[in-house]
Amino acid sequence: MWHSFFSNIFSLYSLLEGRAFCLFLFISALIPLSSHAQECIVHGRITDGHTGEALGRVYVMTNNNIAAISLPDGTYTIRLPLGKIVNIAFKSLGYETKNVIKKASAPDSIRHDVILFISENPLEEVVVTARSEARKLRESSMPISVISQHQLQGTASSVNEVLARTTGVTVRNTGGVGSASRISVRGLEGKRMGLFMDESPMGQMSNFISLNDIPTDMIERIEVYKGIVPYKFGGSALGGAVNIVTKEYPPFYFDVAYEISSFNTHRLSTILKHTDSKTGIQLGIGGYYTYSDNNYNMRLINLDDRIVRRNHDKFSNVLVGASLKATKWWFDELKYELLFSRTRQEIQGIDMDIREAFNHSSSIITGLTMKRKNFFADGVDFDFDLVYNYGRYGLKDTAKYRYDWNGKQYPAVSTYGGEQGNFPSDGRNKSHEVYGKLNLCYTLDKHHSINLNAYANHTRLLPKNELMDKVLGYAANHPSNMNSFAIGFSYDLALFDNRFQSAFTLKDFFFYSRSKVMESYNINELQTISLNRNHIGWSGSLRYRLSSVFLVKGSFNSEIRIPTSEELLGNGFSILPSTALEPERTTGCNLGFLYHKARKSGGFMEAEINGFYNNLSNMIRFTQDLLPSMARYRNFGSVQTYGIEGEIKGDVLPYLYVYANATYQDLRDTRKNIPGTNVSNPTKNKRIPNIPYMLGNFGMEFHHENLFGGKGQNTRILFDASYIHQYFYDFEVSVNQNRKIPTSFTMNAGIEHSFMNNKWTISIKLKNLTDREVWSELNRPLPRRSASLKIRYLLK
Structure with missing residues (x-):
């Protein structure tokens, strides 16, 4: 494993000219140590005394002058001259001002965390303004779940595990670390979900960098939108979206974490940021590395319940990146980023003992971000992103023999080799993707x-x-181009001292593609395909605050999702083209109620319930083709969904936080006839198979400062439980239908202890405490009980 690790690092250094890379890292680390020797640095985090949430945009004033404004994660940093007594005031609208007197007697870095309490006589509008970004999002008119930074540091180790505990969300995995996964929101999953990072669509990048690869330590919060995708995100998606918001960093920030867990799994992540206070230029560098053998035992239901060890499921993924950000030029933010990633994933056999085949990918991503408020006119906010992604990927399957689970040897699938399917493969595909997003917001007035x-x-x-071309005797795949363009116009309205909010969006989608494809490998005649389509979608949402603790919200939408290039044109080795696909359209509505109240003793209580309806037409499904081992995407027809979800959470005691949520979603086939015929549809009004319909989560957290004595220490003891009711893999058209995904009930626990004012954190986590068998895909067992140890060092 370590040989693989160092090979990855060596290749990475060669790409980025390792010596210059190391010199840059060394100089960046020395800059803060040499530039302010005659000053004392005071830093810390500002939180709400009732909710514990981070407070952004708090003014930190020294002797009546603004010295800093806290970042969205509540952190701040100021510099004090040596030998002087300074009064530091922390001020935020709706909160009581807190004053602190400090004397800098020696050059040092002092941590001072601050807790602010809501003023006894706040104006209603002021209180809303002072709420954290996560709280404001939860109280917006759109149906949304927000996972804050505090919740990310629980028993979960990855983004998928965090999402799986969220109301209305399921994550379908096929195996351990790095395995294929699908995120589902209210039953709509896969490519229907929009995946975004800092409001920028991932698009083709998701084939090389998945959300699950991003370390949770680098994330400020996760936003899960349900039914409506915010207009400012761009792109086409329906059913919802997941947006990862990465952290904003103080002037100096260094974070490194290492985790080791069962099945020889290792995760390493690090980031270094340094900002020059005079020029406002920030330099950043960081990355992560993940490796796992995934060698857990599994029971093969399809082979008489035989127990075997997964022997060909190694996964490795490395990403490094650098950024240059300017905040004091004409733009409020001008940022350039460069990323490199490489992944290698072995293919685990289920029916046969696959020993050599694997998928591989690598990519270089570069991006430019520009933001400015009052862009050439008061009230106009400008936000622009431009990203280019170059990728290389493919399946390598050239083994000379195949083996069953008894060790018996068979000839390869072809005289040229291959362990799976009908053809060997040595894919060396390339892709180029460029996308740009422009967002202009004009605030006319406060309404x-x-x-x-x-x-x-x-x-x-x-x-x-x-x-593959050699085996077939002709070239089966050819270059293709796909262009899409979407333009959206939105109007936001706020009335009655912001008690009423509404948003309406109108979008126009256009896409064009041109390629040469073969509709079938047994008919080797090329067809030139040109597609040119245009569609309109719209959405609206509103909410009304009935009181200081209670609000009601509603939304309605008619959205479009344009098929991806893979769905239309295939992937070059296992998915056939399907150029006749029609875009999916969903029409739905949501009605929800939210209760949130701060407790006098500290903390909060919150409860939310939502009912939803959705009709999905031209549903696109991944189906097996007549050719063995080949598949293609097809329009399935119409699906109707009804559902209800609810969540309650809060601080039941000053040191005890509890949450529970549940979701029921009923997806039904509403097709009258079998597509293309006049034959009645035998599955009409039957539940859509292979999608969970009843699920829930529960968890609690005990937290206490200096539980084991000492100072600057904090301890968290965590417990989570997750339940997914059994569901059928196929349509339930016969009493003899017995292919089911069995009921899943898992429990996780962990303990996290930080000391030296959060500089060091040690976490121990146990997953699947009862060692239950778990599946989320048919015949694809997931890991059973596992343990992990994580050590993190943070300096800022």
Whole structure:
């Protein structure tokens, strides 16, 4: 494993010219140590005394002058001259001002955390303004779940595990670390979900960097939108969206974490940021590395319940990146980023003992971000992103023999080799993707604002698999181009001292693609396919605050999702083209109620319930083709969904936080006839198979400062439980239908202890405490009981 690790690092250094890379890292680390020797640095985190949430935009004033403004994660940093007594005031609208007197007697770094309490006589509007970003999002008109930074540091180790505990969300995995996964929100899953990072769509990048790869230590919060995708995100998605918001960093920030867990799993992540206070230029560098053998035991239901050890499921993934950010130029933020990633994933056999086949990918991503408030006019906010992604990927399957689970040897699938399917493969595909997003928001006054969003995407695929072409006797895959453009116009309205809010969005989607494809490998005639389509979608949402603790919200939408290049044109080795696909459209509504109250003794109580309806037409499903081992995407027809979800959470005691949520979602086939025929549909009004319909989560956290004595220490003891009711893999059209995904009930626990004012944190986690068998896909067992140890060092 370590040989693989160092090989990855060596290749990475070669790409980024390792010596210059190390010199840059060394100089960046020395800058803060040498530039302010005659000053004392005071830093810390500001939180709400009732909710414990981080407070952003708090003014930190020294001797009546603004010295700093806290970041969204509540952190602040100021510099004090040596030998002087300074009064530091922490001020935020709606909160009581807190004053602290400090004397800098020696050059040092002093941590001082601050807790602010809501003023006894706040104005209603002021209180809303002072709420944290996560709280404001939860109280917006859209149906949304927000996972704050505090919740990310629980028993979960990855983004998928965090999402799986969220109301209305399921995550379907096929195995351990790095395995294929699908995120589902209210039963709509896969490519219907929009995946975003800092409000930028991931698009083709998700084939190389998944949300699950991002270390939770680098995330400020996760936003899960249900039914409506915010207009400012751009792109086409329906059913919802997941947006990862990465952290904003103080002037100096160094964070490194290492985790080791069962099945020889290792995770390493680090980030270094340094900002020059005079120029406002921030330099950053960081990355992560993940490796796992995934060698857990599994029971093969399809082979007489045989117990075997997964022997070909190794996964490795490395990403490094650098950024340059300016905040004092004409733009409020001008940022350039460069990322490199590489992944290797072995293919675990289930029916046969696969020993050599694996998937591989690598990519280089570069991006430019520009933001400015009052862009050439008061009240106009400008936000622009431009990203280019170059990727290389493919399946390598060239083994000379195949083996069953008894060790018996068989000839390869072809005289040229191969362990799976009908053809060997040596994929060396390339892809180019460029996308740009422009968002212009004009605030007319405190009641009205309008927003214009434009999103353009160009994808060029260059498939190359000479080995497969050699077997077939002709080139099966050819270059293709796909262009899409979406423009959206939105209007926001706020009335009655902000008690009423509404938003309406109108979008126009256009896409064009051109390629040469084969509709079937047994008919080797090329067809030139040109597609040109245009569709309109819209959405609206509103909410009304009935009192200081209670609000009601509603939304309605008619959204469009354009098929991806893979769905239309295939992937070059296992998915056939399906150029006749129609875009999916969903029409739905949501009605929800939210209760939130701060407790006098500290903390809060919150309860939310939502009912939803959705009708999905031209549903796209991944189905097996007539050709063995090949598949393609097809329009399934119409699906109707009814559901209800609820959550309650809060501080039942000053040191005890509890949450519980539950979801029921009923997806039904509403097709009258079998597509393309006049034959009545035998599955009409039957529940859509292979999608969970009843699920829930429960958890609690005990937290206490200096539980074991000493100072600057904090301890958290955590417990989570998750339940998913059994569901059928196929349509339930016969009493003899017995292919089911069995009921899943898992429990996790952990303990986290930080000391030296959060500089060091040690976490121990146990997952699947009762060692239950768990599946979320048919015949794809998930890991059973596992343990992990994580050590983190943070300096800021």
